[in-house]
Amino acid sequence: MEAHDALGRRTFVAGAGAALLGGGAVSGARAAVVDGPLPDFHPALKDALTFPLAWGRSPVRDHRAWRRAARATVEEHLLVERQDGTPYAPEFTGRSWTPDCTRELVTVSLTRYERVRGALLTPHGRGPFPAVLLLHDHGSRFDIGKEKLVRPWYDDTRLATARAWADKYFGGRFVGDELARRGYVVLCLDALGWGDRGPLAHEQQQALAANFLNLGSSLAGLMAREDQRAAAFLAGLDRVDARRVAAVGFSMGAYRAWQTAALSDHVAAAASVCWMTGLKEMMVPGNNTLRGQSAYCMLHPGLARHLDIPDVASIAAPRPMLFFDGGLDTLFPAEGVRVAYGKLRAVWRSHQAEDRIRTKTWPELGHVFTAPMQDEVVSWLDDVL
Numbered sequence: 001m002e003a004h005d006a007l008g009r010r011t012f013v014a015g016a017g018a019a020l021l022g023g024g025a026v027s028g029a030r031a032a033v034v035d036g037p038l039p040d041f042h043p044a045l046k047d048a049l050t051f052p053l054a055w056g057r058s059p060v061r062d063h064r065a066w067r068r069a070a071r072a073t074v075e076e077h078l079l080v081e082r083q084d085g086t087p088y089a090p091e092f093t094g095r096s097w098t099p100d101c102t103r104e105l106v107t108v109s110l111t112r113y114e115r116v117r118g119a120l121l122t123p124h125g126r127g128p129f130p131a132v133l134l135l136h137d138h139g140s141r142f143d144i145g146k147e148k149l150v151r152p153w154y155d156d157t158r159l160a161t162a163r164a165w166a167d168k169y170f171g172g173r174f175v176g177d178e179l180a181r182r183g184y185v186v187l188c189l190d191a192l193g194w195g196d197r198g199p200l201a202h203e204q205q206q207a208l209a210a211n212f213l214n215l216g217s218s219l220a221g222l223m224a225r226e227d228q229r230a231a232a233f234l235a236g237l238d239r240v241d242a243r244r245v246a247a248v249g250f251s252m253g254a255y256r257a258w259q260t261a262a263l264s265d266h267v268a269a270a271a272s273v274c275w276m277t278g279l280k281e282m283m284v285p286g287n288n289t290l291r292g293q294s295a296y297c298m299l300h301p302g303l304a305r306h307l308d309i310p311d312v313a314s315i316a317a318p319r320p321m322l323f324f325d326g327g328l329d330t331l332f333p334a335e336g337v338r339v340a341y342g343k344l345r346a347v348w349r350s351h352q353a354e355d356r357i358r359t360k361t362w363p364e365l366g367h368v369f370t371a372p373m374q375d376e377v378v379s380w381l382d383d384v385l
Contacts, residue, residue: 003287027141036290048303054345063317063351070315071263071308072213074129077303078221079213088233092120093155096111100124101253102182103153106187108233110226112134117134117196118189118230121180127145128241130385131185133267134176135256136194138294140202141165145194149253150186152174165237169250171371178246182378190225190255191297202293209296220299220370227260244268244385250369250379251331252277255298258323262315269378269384271318272313273330273369277345279309288331294336318383324373327363337355337361356384 025363032040052098053070060066075082081111086109094105102306106120107229136148147162151174166174176186193208200208209219209300226246239277247270249257263268282289289295302314313321320354323344325337348357358380362373 008350014232018378020234023279025246035285036287038285038290042283044328046283049280049308051304051306051311053306054343055314055350067315069319073306074180074263074300074303074312074315077306078224079216079218079301080111080221080225081214083225085112086112086229089231089235096153097272098175098177104384105154108230108358109190110189110229110233111222116189116226118187119146119152119176121150121176121179121186122239123185123256125183125186125248127185127239129183129185129239130381131187131234131237131240131246132176132261132381133227133234133245133257134179134186135247135249135253135260136187136188136191137169137226137249137251137253138297139165139169139251140294142194142199142201145190145196146188147195148282169177169368171369171374173371173374175248175250175369175374178374179378182382183236184381186236187230189226191226197335205293209299213301216276218300219296223256223297224259224263224300228264231260231264231266242266244379246270246385248381249273249275249366250299252294254323257322258313258316260313261319267319269322269381270316271322271324271380273324273373273377274326274329274367276313276325276340277309277332277336279304281333281339284307284333287333299334308340310342310343314344314347317347318351320356320380321348322358322360322377322380324360324362324369324377326367327361328366331367334361340341342369 034040055066058066060069060219088108091107092104096103102122104120105117107115112115117145134149136145143328144158144162147158148165152158152162166172176188179186190197212219234240235245245266246269247257247267250273254272257270258272305312344357347356
């Protein structure tokens with residue numbers, strides 16, 4: 001039955017069930033769901049998270065050995081096996097030219113399960129070129145994926161939506177086209193549920209994730225494996241300098257960028273805009289993560305028993321990494337960003353490589369990747385690659 005406590009919060013009273021569990025001796029026992037919803041004992045669950053495999057807490061003191069152990073722990077929790085033996089079998093179609101680059105559609109097998117289509121931009125001139133694996137955001141907009149970042153020359157019906165997205169989040173730019181103009185090969189693919197692999201309805205996300213888990217797999221794990229494989233595919237192209245491949249993303253794409261750097265040795269650097277926080281600091285009343293839905297794209301069951309969010313990103317150390325966030329970004333509380341940045345810098349400092357990590361808060365900005373932010377990212381990529 002439903003009731004309200006003294007603070008006016010809705011609670012759910014266990015009633016007879018609680019009495020039976022307690023042999024009838026417990027009076028007024030209840031099971032409560034509060035604030036978001038969270039279980040009313042969520043502080044105890046937070047206190048139990050000590051992240052024992054984090055660098056500095058782990059008994060492993062050798063950086064390479066810790067990196068191997070931490071990566072193995074992450075991969076175990078993806079629930080999707082490695083796909084290294086699956087042939088990519090790329091097909092290139094839809095070629096066109098601009099004054100800055102050649103544009104192609106490429107269809108590849110990132111896993112053994114299905115073929116995935118993406119946009120591939122190649123600058124004019126002689127290669128091999130540096131390259132960017134460009135990873136799209138979530139945004140609760142599923143009819144466009146890669147089109148959020150690369151102008152869809154192949155589909156006029158998506159162009160208006162894509163332009164509106166670029167205006168809202170990217171200062172009117174298509175980030176992929178801008179990177180190609182500045183000399184980078186760009187690969188951007190649809191994640192499951194977006195663009196050519198969708199559109200998924202917002203309210204279907206939890207069901208999709210639950211169905212993966214019922215089948216012994218994981219939606220977030222599939223995304224991680226696909227991004228890992230996409231990085232290897234990009235690095236293997238003749239037009240690309242395999243030593244100069246970066247992962248870049250905004251919002252969920254930022255999460256995917258640092259995650260790919262942690263899981264793939266093909267990524268030499270990563271730039272992540274508006275997705276970094278401490279887990280405990282993110283799990284607070286009112287945060288978007290508590291709603292579920294989009295959270296399942298970035299949720300590896302059980303991993304938090306071992307590693308915090310910045311601990312996973314730290315597996316990429318001491319490679320160059322950039323993290324930007326907006327001071328007005330309501331998705332990531334300032335305390336969570338501060339804690340995460342501190343943990344990240346400590347790991348790079350332990351490598352004597354603090355000059356290879358850049359963390360910055362843009363105090364006047366929210367959840368966006370503006371043109372000035374993009375310019376700083378590209379200048380940083382030019383320096384580190």
